Amino acid sequence: MKAPAQSITPYPKLDGLRVFLAVGIAFVGNCVNGQSQRPTTAPVVANERSDGMAALGGREGQSRAIAEALEVFGIRDSDSVSAEARVVTLSEDKTPFLHDQITNRPIWQVTIADYRLKLRSAPEGHEDSISRTFDVLIDPTGNRLLKITSRWPEGYKESAPEPRAAFAEDRFRDSGREVYHGFPDPPPAVNFLQALNIIYTTAADPYDAKQIVAHYVARSTLGRKPQDVWAINLRGITPFESSYPGVLECARDHKRHIVDAKSGKWLFASTSPQPETPE
Amino acid sequence: MTTRQLVSAPQYLAFALATAIISLISASAAIAQTEACSNSNGHVDFCDDLAPSACVAQGGISLGPGTRCPVGQGTIYGNLNGDGVVDLLDVEPFALALVDPDSYDASFPDGNIFLADMNLDGLLNGIDIPPFVERLLFPPPCEFGRKYTFAFKPGGDPTGARARITTHNMLLCGEPFDTKPGGSLVFVTVTRLGSPQRWAQTGYARYRSRTPPHSLTVRYLRYAETKAGILPLDYEWADGPAPEPGAHLYDCHLLSQLFGTWLFLYDDELWHEFTRPGWIGQRGTGVEWTNELWNANDGLAGTPSKHCLFSQCQLAQNWNEFEDTNLTAFDLNNSDPNEYAIQLLSPTSFEIWDLNP
Numbered sequence: 082m083k084a085p086a087q088s089i090t091p092y093p094k095l096d097g098l099r100v101f102l103a104v105g106i107a108f109v110g111n112c113v114n115g116q117s118q119r120p121t122t123a124p125v126v127a128n129e130r131s132d133g134m135a136a137l138g139g140r141e142g143q144s145r146a147i148a149e150a151l152e153v154f155g156i157r158d159s160d161s162v163s164a165e166a167r168v169v170t171l172s173e174d175k176t177p178f179l180h181d182q183i184t185n186r187p188i189w190q191v192t193i194a195d196y197r198l199k200l201r202s203a204p205e206g207h208e209d210s211i212s213r214t215f216d217v218l219i220d221p222t223g224n225r226l227l228k229i230t231s232r233w234p235e236g237y238k239e240s241a242p243e244p245r246a247a248f249a250e251d252r253f254r255d256s257g258r259e260v261y262h263g264f265p266d267p268p269p270a271v272n273f274l275q276a277l278n279i280i281y282t283t284a285a286d287p288y289d290a291k292q293i294v295a296h297y298v299a300r301s302t303l304g305r306k307p308q309d310v311w312a313i314n315l316r317g318i319t320p321f322e323s324s325y326p327g328v329l330e331c332a333r334d335h336k337r338h339i340v341d342a343k344s345g346k347w348l349f350a351s352t353s354p355q356p357e358t359p360e
Numbered sequence: 361m362t363t364r365q366l367v368s369a370p371q372y373l374a375f376a377l378a379t380a381i382i383s384l385i386s387a388s389a390a391i392a393q394t395e396a397c398s399n400s401n402g403h404v405d406f407c408d409d410l411a412p413s414a415c416v417a418q419g420g421i422s423l424g425p426g427t428r429c430p431v432g433q434g435t436i437y438g439n440l441n442g443d444g445v446v447d448l449l450d451v452e453p454f455a456l457a458l459v460d461p462d463s464y465d466a467s468f469p470d471g472n473i474f475l476a477d478m479n480l481d482g483l484l485n486g487i488d489i490p491p492f493v494e495r496l497l498f499p500p501p502c503e504f505g506r507k508y509t510f511a512f513k514p515g516g517d518p519t520g521a522r523a524r525i526t527t528h529n530m531l532l533c534g535e536p537f538d539t540k541p542g543g544s545l546v547f548v549t550v551t552r553l554g555s556p557q558r559w560a561q562t563g564y565a566r567y568r569s570r571t572p573p574h575s576l577t578v579r580y581l582r583y584a585e586t587k588a589g590i591l592p593l594d595y596e597w598a599d600g601p602a603p604e605p606g607a608h609l610y611d612c613h614l615l616s617q618l619f620g621t622w623l624f625l626y627d628d629e630l631w632h633e634f635t636r637p638g639w640i641g642q643r644g645t646g647v648e649w650t651n652e653l654w655n656a657n658d659g660l661a662g663t664p665s666k667h668c669l670f671s672q673c674q675l676a677q678n679w680n681e682f683e684d685t686n687l688t689a690f691d692l693n694n695s696d697p698n699e700y701a702i703q704l705l706s707p708t709s710f711e712i713w714d715l716n717p
Binding site for chain 1: 541543556557567569577579581587590591592593595596597598599600601630632633634635636654
């Protein structure tokens with residue numbers, strides 16, 4: 082939405098100078114930062130350990146991780162999807178505040194390939210146009226979700242990379258003093274697909290997202306008591322409306338939704354964190 | 361060769377609606393044809409024929425010599441429940457208006473039975489059903505182009521804006537069948553003109569996004585927004601739960617010029633804040649209280665019978681120390697006086713309404 086420019090009728094009016102400035106702004110501001118960042122696709126694997134399976138419980142641990150991943154995802158019929166689990170050690174992760182609990186230790190990565198969203202409230206016959214590959218990261222015990230992220234699909238351009246964790250943390254602090262405190266012990270009463278459906282019925286269309294990055298975390302804002310929530314970032318959505326030329330598309334093509342993981346109530350959405358600053 | 365003719369969704373809905381209305385009528389009684397008349401009962405109503413001058417003198421809208429003089433709901437034909445818009449909620453009162461005018465008057469005291477005369481022939485009868493169904497299914501097409509009806513108070517280096525906003529209608533063009541983007545937003549803004557333009561704004565939006573293929577879905581959310589520079593990170597948007605029905609107080613103000621922190625309050629409760637370097641050492645150059653439409657025929661937040669009220673309009677010039685705004689008629693702006701109206705009520709309040717909702 083746009084702030085009215087000045088008291089004029091008809092309104093708003095862009096005179097020559099304003100158009101010049103607006104075009105200039107569009108060229109000066111851009112969506113690609115100066116860092117050399119990989120496209121946001123699969124997790125960055127530092128080491129896929131051949132002995133990792135044994136370290137994390139062998140076949141039994143693997144089955145437990147897959148079961149946990151499907152449970153928290155919301156897939157009841159395991160035969161309906163292709164899910165594989167492996168032990169990985171990630172060298173990099175972009176989860177604000179909690180990336181250290183994900184990187185540099187062996188964890189389970191359960192990959193659900195060729196998955197198309199089917200949300201309960203979507204119209205009958207509506208199909209997800211994107212074949213998605215989800216990576217569900219589970220902690221070494223196989224009992225706790227760390228992250229669900231879909232890989233950026235081929236054939237679509239990413240307007241700006243997902244910001245690094247440290248940058249995102251600064252943005253969170255400057256946007257309602259938001260903090261992710263940790264991964265909750267109790268499993269979410271609302272699973273991932275149910276949370277997406279709640280977003281669908283309330284605030285946004287997950288089918289429109291090129292990439293979905295989800296965390297089940299204890300989160301607080303404005304210094305208030307932490308709450309167990311789903312934080313689901315819909316990335317690569319159709320940019321929402323703005324008539325002001327200075328608001329770049331990469332600032333409007335993502336929104337992170339917060340859903341109460343106990344009650345299922347949609348709570349909030351925000352563009353934070355925005356892409357990193359060009360250097 | 362035989363061609364199979366498929367029934368389109370609007371055709372099907374038209375059939376279903378007409379069937380529903382006829383069923384409602386059949387369940388009651390045959391339509392009692394009601395005629396226009398002059399009863400000289402002292403009220404300008406359905407039973408009065410007035411010359412144009414007499415009609416206008418009595419606060420009505422003249423439809424020409426010898427025709428009736430509708431008042432109250434304006435000329436929103438099909439709006440039988442008195443809420444200022446034509447939608448599916450009017451189906452039942454429309455049927456009742458045709459079959460049992462007395463029950464209609466008792467059941468819908470805010471309604472105007474005269475508005476069931478869809479073909480303007482002066483009679484309420486079954487011939488009014490097809491145009492009513494057509495009005496429901498084929499409202500005027502969306503005409504994209506932003507429109508603003510607002511009050512703007514320039515100057516004063518403001519650091520905050522707030523108002524209590526009461527809305528009605530906000531029905532989007534073509535709702536509920538159209539899929540084009542649409543939006544009606546009411547908000548308060550502190551704006552800083554210049555390059556880049558900066559603003560902080562809060563209010564609420566009723567909108568249909570341009571996301572294919574589900575743009576039939578109309579969403580209704582509270583929001584806060586800041587813009588403080590040219591970079592992506594200079595811009596932020598946040599959504600919160602939709603406001604409850606009724607009037608609500610919206611407030612955004614700078615907590616600190618030192619850090620560039622904006623607070624956003626809803627009914628005096630803090631619900632979000634943004635800190636942006638682009639606002640450090642800055643103040644606004646004006647304050648606005650606005651209703652923005654994305655299409656010319658999206659619904660403004662007020663109708664001829666129920667105006668949208670911006671009251672308790674205040675601005676802060678010293679952080680969160682709000683003071684009454686001294687609004688004058690010169691501060692009011694209307695991007696299309698043929699479609700919308702705006703009227704000053706006091707130095708701290710004004711109202712707006714859609715002339716043709």
